[in-house]
Amino acid sequence: MYDSGKIIAGLIVFVLLVTFPFISNMGKASAKPKPSIDTPVINEMAVKKCVEPKEFMRAEHMQLLNNWRDSVVRNGDRIYVNTAGQSYNMSLQNTCMNCHSNKKKFCDECHNYMAVNPYCWSCHIQPKEQPNEQPKENML
């Protein structure tokens, strides 16, 4: 093989470069997201329940919100009757965020971890949060 020294050295450099992000991050898993439900409204609830069971909301809240949006905007149906038979006003800004008034500790906690950037808040007004920290603008 001609120039084997250069080729092998080049290959090693290439492999190191490609695997660098994996090697450098090895054993440094970032902390799991812990969405907080510590808000005044939720703390006052006798039974802390969302519109649907926690497991469902965790996995399917995006589909639920999509369905809510289509139902309200396109069909004019604003009442959601959940699997337990209770009725809710379908509104991100007025229903979801009324309880989950801690967007940073609730929504952003997981969304940042998963590096997803839903653009709800470029239009919907997020609740004013108690700490005086300015929420970071994450507009499109």
Place this chain on the structure above:
Amino acid sequence: MSINRRQFLKMVGVSTVVGIGGTAVFNGLRNSGLEAAQTSPDPRTLTAKRWGFVVDTSKLQSDEDYQKCIDACHSIHNVPDLSGLPEEIRKRQEVKWIWTDNYERTFPTAPEDEYQNPELKEKKFFLFCNHCAQPACVRVCPTKATFKRKDGIVMQDMHRCIGCRFCMAACPFGARSFNWRDPRGKDDNGKPFVNPEKENKEYPTRMIGVVEKCTACTERLAKGMQPACAEASNGAILFGDLEDPNSEVRKIIATKYTIRRKPELGTQPSIYYVIGGGEHAG
């Protein structure tokens, strides 16, 4: 191995019949698990077959009468206020749901002559979305972001709008505004377009690059309330069902002389203007 067109079609046909092809597969995959839940309209919702407006111009005299309604609408819907921008830019980029203009520009094709009541020519007229029965904007929208509801309201779905502005070109009434600027932004003097102190926390803003317009307050109708402009107008703007012969709007249209904007275009606008109404009018 190769198959010809005939064999391929046979295979597709048979697999669809036995349920391993076609839509059966995709519908199975798309299960979002929400079947048990149901949606319904709010029981307080005001309903009609075709909502319409009657604007009685005789009940609108001072600038304040107009401004009250405009402010009511624009503050409730977080409509960006671009008044801080230089006049030339503001004119082109202004966002408005309800505004005023003179007789000539409101009814450009209505008959007029030199002896006509000069007051009429100087008078202001309220303009907002006509919620046409045959809306041109709906026909041209490529994403169905604007659509006609069953109750006749021409609705705008901000989630779907791609900002192509076809609807603005199509609308003969100039009822649509494009968000050239981010409504959450500020003008050069640092004045926010939507004041965070005064914004309506129950209603969203829009984002840059979407078209917005009057939605006949669908969010208020769902709570059993009249549109904001009608409520603030002291009876100058009436809101009712045009398909119901006993509704108040139909009674006025049947008994008084009313005109609509550019009826010859065939869009069937749903705003009727009661013209005149001075001391001598019947």
